Amino acid sequence: MIYCGTAGRNAEAVGEILRLAELLALPVMDSYRIDRLNFPASHALYGTGPEISDADAILMIEALVPYITPSAAPRPGSKVIWVDNDPVMSNYKTMEFQADLWLPVGAASAARAIHDAATALLSKSDMSRIAERRERLEVSKRELNQENEKEAQQAGRRNPMHPRWVAYQLGKILEPNAILLDDALSNSDYVCAHHGRSQAGTYFGSGGSSGGWGAGAALGAKFAAPDRDVVLATGDGYFMFGTPMPALWTSSHYKAPFLTLVFVNRSYTTGTNGLVRTYPKGVAVRNQNFEGGLFDPPPDFAKLAESANGYGETVREPEEVAPALKRGLDYVRKGTPALVAAYLPTLVEEMKLRQGM
Numbered sequence: 001m002i003y004c005g006t007a008g009r010n011a012e013a014v015g016e017i018l019r020l021a022e023l024l025a026l027p028v029m030d031s032y033r034i035d036r037l038n039f040p041a042s043h044a045l046y047g048t049g050p051e052i053s054d055a056d057a058i059l060m061i062e063a064l065v066p067y068i069t070p071s072a073a074p075r076p077g078s079k080v081i082w083v084d085n086d087p088v089m090s091n092y093k094t095m096e097f098q099a100d101l102w103l104p105v106g107a108a109s110a111a112r113a114i115h116d117a118a119t120a121l122l123s124k125s126d127m128s129r130i131a132e133r134r135e136r137l138e139v140s141k142r143e144l145n146q147e148n149e150k151e152a153q154q155a156g157r158r159n160p161m162h163p164r165w166v167a168y169q170l171g172k173i174l175e176p177n178a179i180l181l182d183d184a185l186s187n188s189d190y191v192c193a194h195h196g197r198s199q200a201g202t203y204f205g206s207g208g209s210s211g212g213w214g215a216g217a218a219l220g221a222k223f224a225a226p227d228r229d230v231v232l233a234t235g236d237g238y239f240m241f242g243t244p245m246p247a248l249w250t251s252s253h254y255k256a257p258f259l260t261l262v263f264v265n266r267s268y269t270t271g272t273n274g275l276v277r278t279y280p281k282g283v284a285v286r287n288q289n290f291e292g293g294l295f296d297p298p299p300d301f302a303k304l305a306e307s308a309n310g311y312g313e314t315v316r317e318p319e320e321v322a323p324a325l326k327r328g329l330d331y332v333r334k335g336t337p338a339l340v341a342a343y344l345p346t347l348v349e350e351m352k353l354r355q356g357m
């Protein structure tokens with residue numbers, strides 16, 4: 001398998017990794033919370049596994065932290081090849097990952113060279129094994145797509161509104177070349193399941209753990225690509241941690257409009273479900289007190305956009321999401337920044353909903 005972290009920072013690498021993966025029908029996976037698109041999300045070879053711990057050979061391409069816990073590590077006997085300009089990450093004195101082969105080279109050159117070397121080596125029996133794997137992966141991808149579609153439709157029938165439904169509707173309005181900035185944190189998995197980004201340079205994450213990157217990044221993306229739609233999907237917490245007001249005002253003033261979708265769950269994962277995961281028997285869980293993780297009622301994000309000379313609206317009903325996002329995008333295309341605040345259950349309510357309470 002191919003495992004990518006930041007390879008997509010170089011757009012050329014995306015094409016080269018694609019060529020290599022297609023030649024050998026290699027499954028491609030991303031590391032946790034990537035900051036660029038490394039591989040077309042809709043491609044049959046992408047996103048259906050295996051886990052690193054199940055793979056028998058892994059080509060790590062610019063993957064800073066591909067796994068953390070010992071149980072997620074490559075299994076004994078597997079082969080690990082590590083590609084990076086600085087594969088042993090000499091800046092990180094505590095780096096302890098293991099590999100069978102370290103290749104100090106950039107992603108694009110490595111993928112191209114391996115592709116060319118492999119082409120010369122392939123035998124007939126290799127080809128038939130590869131064809132069989134390709135078919136298997138295509139089936140898995142079809143199943144994954146069907147499962148995602150089914151879950152999205154189910155989510156759409158839930159009221160209170162489900163964040164997956166919001167992410168699904170977002171995916172529907174994105175043009176193939178639209179740039180998506182993902183600061184959606186706990187809803188990022190839904191965003192990634194449905195965004196359908198397949199061109200290099202159409203998906204960006206912050207690449208770090210510090211919240212608040214999104215609004216400024218969206219403004220920068222629009223300045224850089226004035227002819228493309230730019231859309232920010234963000235948690236309400238992370239949106240506040242940045243500088244949304246100056247970003248929106250500047251976006252309006254300098255005619256660099258972008259669309260913002262805020263997942264308004266009025267909560268932080270850190271102080272709610274994260275707390276439950278970390279301290280399942282702790283005082284907060286015992287007393288059902290998640291005060292540190294809730295900010296309810298929340299700021300009125302639609303008004304925040306209006307106050308910065310943008311357009312804003314809040315949606316509370318599942319059927320309102322698609323029209324609101326389309327309206328938002330229409331405003332943006334006419335030069336006005338727009339914000340859609342999707343009003344969701346809090347993460348405490350969400351935990352109860354998922355337990356059927």
Ligand SMILES: Cc1ncc(C[n+]2csc(CCOP(=O)(O)OP(=O)(O)O)c2C)c(N)n1
Nearest residue numbers: 185186209210211235236237238267268269
């Ligand atoms: C600047 C900054 N402050 C605090 C944190 C700690 N932190 C990590 S996740 C999180 C919650 C963010 O909430 P939100 O953006 O609403 O996303 P959600 O948890 O609801 O998915 C916080 C406070 C951080 N990562 N960055």
